[in-house]
Amino acid sequence: MTDMALPTPVTTPAPVRRKRRPLSRSKVFRRVLPWLVVAAIFLLWQMFVVGLQIEPFVLPSPTAIFAAGWQWHGPILDNAWQTFMTTAIGFAFAIVFGLFAGVAIGSSSLVYDGFYPALIGFNTIPKVAVVPILIIWFGIGTIPAIITAFLLSFFPILVNVATGIATVEPELQDVLRALGASKWQIIKKVGLPRSMPYFFASLKVAITVAFVGSIVAETVGSNKGIGNFMLVASSRFEVPLAFAGLLVTGAMGIAMYAVCSFIEQRMTGWAMRNTDSGVFTPGG
């Protein structure tokens, strides 16, 4: 950071006043702020644990967690990779299915009316309750985790894509229909591009719940993955190690969120700016 010196009038040589640029406006500050927040949380946590002399098996200090994490980094990475993979595969299926079903539901009020109640009902079912059934069907291991990640994450994608397509301005549809556009052409030229901001916004929600899905499935029934790793660690009272698993999961979530967010800005920059169109209400 450089201090900006205000141009001082020559007539007043005495105290040269320097004015700092407010921190909130600095880009660098904005960039490092999230790291500072995380560091502050760890610092407070450490002070809290050390100050109150809390036992490590109740709440381990960050240093103990990092130490345990470093000591066991091989298995942690191994299991994290498993969780990451199941999440990514489930998420990928969720994107494909969510996009297709979202287009279908958003573009036809008939499909919408017919399927929406069933979808809501389905989404209300706690997915933890489904995992045992999945295990009966597919056995313990990777597949139930992938399916759970998919089941949790497709819904937000579907709903958002459907909303984007269903809310195309009627005038815009009229313009296209008066050109002889088919239903599919309207979806392709207007509906899909228009729903992209909704789609990418939903990806950020979906990726985080996808992690929840695979970890839940791994905890309920798997022999691999961070969920299973934490279960084993806590059953052996290695609480710092269980916490290390938590931290790794959080880090993976943030990383994937950042990736989605980056793609979002790349793909739908137009929606991030202020636009006039769409704000006016049609007159009649």
Next chain:
Amino acid sequence: MKNFVDLDRVSLRYGEDGDGTLALQDASMRVDSGEFVAVVGPSGCGKSTLMKVVTGLWPATKGGVIVAGREVDRPLSITGMAFQNPTLLPWRTTFDNVMLPLEIAQPHASKLKRERAAYEAKARDLLALVGLKGFEDKCPWQLSGGMQQRASICRALVHEPSLLMLDEPFGALDMFTREELWLALQELWIARKPTVILVTHDLREAVFLADRILVMSARPGRIIAERTVELPRPRALTMTYEPYAVGLVQELRDHISAARATV
């Protein structure tokens, strides 16, 4: 072509069960090809509905709609439309917005690949004609309201539609921008002579632009009066302040006030 658009005692009721709003009742109008017609009327009289019936976007409940010698039973594909809201696609540049109709309307869509250069030149010329040269690669949000509306009119015209439907296209603009666009529109019309149906509630606008003005009654709408505007082309803005035009505006006003009173 005489009676390019021919509406014969058209009624339209919204809703399926027969108790919806009756928007049009026995509305009849005829527009020759190449003619510029303005439709004025009290607000909510069904002007926009009239547009939808003519373009086939809404089927008439009763009566005959004939455009270009054919009964209209589905959306026409020879129409260009512009609305009060410019409805440009925010993810496309101004130029790509204007190109949109060419990607959809036949026969242009199938020729576009082979003759892209010619079509692009045409779109650029059109944008230049309305004073948007140099703004082709800007996105809609980077344009002012008036510029967006110009682009929207270019989009309505680029595929050389034989029928141009304008639904209060200048309604959201300030007076100076509006008058500027009247001139631009007049120029475009003189250059290409499409058939234009302009819905507006600005009587000066109707007098300045149209060959003929139709007055609609309050809802359910029908055509209750018709005036031909005997002003030479190209018209100048000052003409709208001369006694002839002022008298015409006054007369139209009286018709509309009377129509409002009978609600």
